[in-house]
Amino acid sequence: MPETDGVELRGRPGFWLRIDSDGFTMKYLLTRSRFEWSDVKGEFWISGPYVAFNVAEDAAARSSRRLRGAFAMQQKSFGFDAGIQASSYRVKPEALADLLNDWKSRAETRAAPS
Numbered sequence: 001m002p003e004t005d006g007v008e009l010r011g012r013p014g015f016w017l018r019i020d021s022d023g024f025t026m027k028y029l030l031t032r033s034r035f036e037w038s039d040v041k042g043e044f045w046i047s048g049p050y051v052a053f054n055v056a057e058d059a060a061a062r063s064s065r066r067l068r069g070a071f072a073m074q075q076k077s078f079g080f081d082a083g084i085q086a087s088s089y090r091v092k093p094e095a096l097a098d099l100l101n102d103w104k105s106r107a108e109t110r111a112a113p114s
Contacts, residue, residue: 007099011089019103021110026084035059035082037107044100046093050083051100 006020018025023036039059044051054075075081086093 009089009091009096011087015088017084017089019099021103021107023107024100024103028088037104040104041081044097044104045080046097047078047080047083049085049087049093050078050080051086051093051097052078052080052083053100055081 006018008019009017011017014027014029016027018027023034023039025032025034035055036059039056041054041056044053046052074083084096086096089096091099
């Protein structure tokens, strides 16, 4: 599959995760969240059952008040801004973190000035 097509992980009913060259979209129950690679500060890592990540300050500032509150609560409780429960998408946390870091790295390499 060409890189620009992306990948989609289907999980439990109502859950999917789409990863593409610009970022990723999570769908869980009635909620859908989109993050561009530039919205993610640093790398993805594993924290228990979650693939954790922090949100870049400018992306957090553009987020809704409710979402900013959720980021702050998760940071205080768990030490990260946002997390993806890998089992919801029927994948191991290590595999998902590696996949996301790989796509993010390729996007950053493409965006870097030559």
